[in-house]
Structure formats: structure tokens, C-alpha cells
Amino acid sequence: MRLTKSTSHAIRILIDCAQSEGRLIKVAELSQRLDITQQNVFKIVNMLARAGLIGATRGRNGGVRLARPASDIRIGDVVRATEVTHVEIEDGTSEDNSAASRDVNRVLDNALGAFIEVLDQHTIADMAKAQRAPAGSARKTTQALKMPAANPRGRRVAEENSR
Numbered sequence: 001m002r003l004t005k006s007t008s009h010a011i012r013i014l015i016d017c018a019q020s021e022g023r024l025i026k027v028a029e030l031s032q033r034l035d036i037t038q039q040n041v042f043k044i045v046n047m048l049a050r051a052g053l054i055g056a057t058r059g060r061n062g063g064v065r066l067a068r069p070a071s072d073i074r075i076g077d078v079v080r081a082t083e084v085t086h087v088e089i090e091d092g093t094s095e096d097n098s099a100a101s102r103d104v105n106r107v108l109d110n111a112l113g114a115f116i117e118v119l120d121q122h123t124i125a126d127m128a129k130a131q132r133a134p135a136g137s138a139r140k141t142t143q144a145l146k147m148p149a150a151n152p153r154g155r156r157v158a159e160e161n162s163r
Helices: 005-019 027-034 038-050 075-082 095-119 124-131 137-144 155-162
Strands: 054-057 063-066
Touching (some): 005 027, 005 038, 005 054, 038 054, 038 075, 075 124
């Protein structure tokens, strides 16, 4: 399943708020730091506020911050706030097609439910902690496992490195 940019931006906004440790953050600051237009930040903050994930204070000294601890905000909560979480194929014209559509829709709903269940196992706190990891740690892990680094030249580079 492919998630929208809004969901990606929402997760990034929540991670930024988690790292601010309760300090109010202005939308303009989020926009600049995360390289998202202010209009999109406002739209996403509004969605997150309606879902109870962000608290917003208006006015000159206003801003946004997490509405609850980052460890209580699951990635699945963010997806439910920003994505359509019901999948349905169009119904056919005959009764046979209708029964088949219901069966397919049930399977699609089960698959989507399983997807969100996995996302519910991870929190914004997990993501914020991962972003604070030293910049070279992912590279060291890859090298420790003797895995070839991603390279536009593809498999040939991996084969050359294994010689």
C-alpha cells in the first residue's frame, strides 16, 4: 500500500513535535525546518488536531505540540487520521457480481486491518528515537553485515565487491 505525502508529512511533524519536548512550535518554524509549505502544514496540523494527536494554540504566542506523550501515539493512529482506511471495489450489476464484490471487499478490509495493526506496533517516540541515532550508524550496520551499499550501477558493483 502506498501512503500519501500528507501521511509522511504528518509523521515528520509529529516527530519534530516529539523532539521539541513539549515546547510550542510555530507552523512557520515547522514549514521551514521540514521543507513543507505553510499551507500544507496548516492542513495537516488541522487533521492531526481533529484526531487528538496535536494540540494547537492560536495567537501571537501560539503554536502546536503533541496532545499526548509520543509513546502513546501509534503510527496507525496517524494513518487513520490522514488516509482512507476502508477499501472497496465497485459493485457489479448482477447479484453474482455483488456477492463476489462483498467477498473481495472483506478480504481487502482484512488486509488493510493487518497493515494498520503492524503500524500500531510502532510509535512516534520510536521514530523520534531512531532519528536521533548517529548519522553513521545505519552505514556501519550495513557494513557489518557485509551488504553492498545501494548503488546506481546495480548488481555488478555488488559482485565486484564480493571478489
